[in-house]
Amino acid sequence: MPEPIQLETKDGLYLPEADLWLDPHRKHRWAFVSHGHADHFARHDRIITSKPNAHILRARYNVTPSRLEPLEFQQPFDHKGFTIRLFPAGHIYGSAMIHLTRKSDGATLLYTGDFKARRGLTAEEPVFRQADTLIMETTFGKPQFVFPTITEVSGDILNFVNTALEEGATPVLHAYSLGKAQEALAILTEARIPAVLNSATAKMTTACREAGAGLPEPVLFQGTVPAGSCLICPPNSLHKDKYKGVENPRSAMLSGWALIPGAKYRYRCDAIFPLSDHADFPGLLEAVNRIRPKRILTVHGFTQEFATELRRLNHDAWSIDGDDQLELALRV
Ligand SMILES: [Zn+2]
CATH class of the missing domain: 3.40.50.10890 (Rossmann fold)
Structure with missing residues (x-):
C-alpha cells in the first residue's frame, strides 16, 4: 500500500511534495482556489482553479490571466510528479474539488473545498472521486442539520x-x-x-x-x-x-x-x-461513502464533532483544530 501523500496543516493546508497550498488565506507561490468566496482567496503567484471560477476570480478580484491556470473539470494536469484533476463541488457555480494522484505509486488525495452533496439550481452537479486521503469541509457536521430538498x-x-x-x-x-x-x-x-x-x-x-x-x-x-x-x-x-x-x-x-x-x-x-450551498449532515456522510477514503481530515465548521462521528463509524478521521489525534491514540 502506498504511503499517504504528505500533508502539513500548520498555517493552512499544504502539500509539500507538490508544493501546493489548498485555499490558503495568505499569498503563496502555487495555490488551488476552490471557488470565488473571499475566505478562500488570496493573490497567489499561480492559481490552479476551474475554468468557470477563473472567470469569476477575474471579474471579482481583477486577477490577471497570467496568474491563472484554468482547468476544465476532469482534465488531467501534470504538476511536480502528480496528476491533478478538478471535479465539480456543487457549492456555487464553478466551485471545484481537487484530486491528486502521485504518479510514482498511485497514492491519491481529494480536497473538497466547500461542497454540496445534492445538486442545486445553478452550480454544476457534484462528482465524488475515490481517494485514499480525504480533506473535507464540515460546516454543518452535526446531526441536527438536515436540510429540506x-x-x-x-x-x-x-x-x-x-x-x-x-x-x-x-x-x-x-x-x-x-x-x-x-x-x-x-x-x-x-x-x-x-x-x-x-x-x-x-x-x-x-x-x-x-x-x-x-x-x-x-x-x-x-x-x-x-x-x-x-x-x-x-x-x-x-x-x-x-x-x-x-x-x-x-x-x-x-x-x-x-x-x-x-x-x-x-x-x-x-x-x-434553510437554503444552503453546503452539504447537510447526511450529505457529508454520503460524500464519505462515495469517496471511500482510508483517512479523513475535517477542516471547517463542526470539525471535531464530525470527526468523532466518523470514528464511531470506524473511519480513521481527525479534525484540523482539535486534540482528537491524541484522543484517537488514547482510544487504541
Ligand atoms: Zn464558499
Whole structure:
C-alpha cells in the first residue's frame, strides 16, 4: 500500500511534495482556489482553479490571466510528479474539488473545498472521486442539520414572495452576492417572478453568466422595486440609504443556519429559509461513502464533532483544530 501523500496543516493546508497550498488565506507561490468566496482567496503567484471560477476570480478580484491556470473539470494536469484533476463541488457555480494522484505509486488525495452533496439550481452537479486521503469541509457536521430538498425550500420561498406581493409588500430576499443570490434568482425565474438585484449581486450574476451558468440577464436595482418584483440584495443591507425607496419591505434570509432556533431574530428579518450551498449532515456522510477514503481530515465548521462521528463509524478521521489525534491514540 502506498504511503499517504504528505500533508502539513500548520498555517493552512499544504502539500509539500507538490508544493501546493489548498485555499490558503495568505499569498503563496502555487495555490488551488476552490471557488470565488473571499475566505478562500488570496493573490497567489499561480492559481490552479476551474475554468468557470477563473472567470469569476477575474471579474471579482481583477486577477490577471497570467496568474491563472484554468482547468476544465476532469482534465488531467501534470504538476511536480502528480496528476491533478478538478471535479465539480456543487457549492456555487464553478466551485471545484481537487484530486491528486502521485504518479510514482498511485497514492491519491481529494480536497473538497466547500461542497454540496445534492445538486442545486445553478452550480454544476457534484462528482465524488475515490481517494485514499480525504480533506473535507464540515460546516454543518452535526446531526441536527438536515436540510429540506430544493423543491421544498423553493416552494416555501415562493409562498413567502407571493404572499408578500398579494398583501402589497415588497419581497426582499437576502442572499450573498455570489452563490446564494444566483440560486434565489433561478428560483424566481422558474416561477416567472421578476427580480431586481443590487449592484454587487448583479455583477456576480453577470460573471456567472459569462462563465457559462444558465441564468437570465440581471436587472439592476436603482432605488425602487417595480410592482410585482422581488429585490435580491445582501444580508443586513435594507437599513442603508440607497434602499430608502423600497416600500413596505418584507425580508427573508436564505441560509442553512435557519435550522438554528431564533436565527430569524439574529438576522433581523421577517423570515428565514434553510437554503444552503453546503452539504447537510447526511450529505457529508454520503460524500464519505462515495469517496471511500482510508483517512479523513475535517477542516471547517463542526470539525471535531464530525470527526468523532466518523470514528464511531470506524473511519480513521481527525479534525484540523482539535486534540482528537491524541484522543484517537488514547482510544487504541
Ligand atoms: Zn464558499
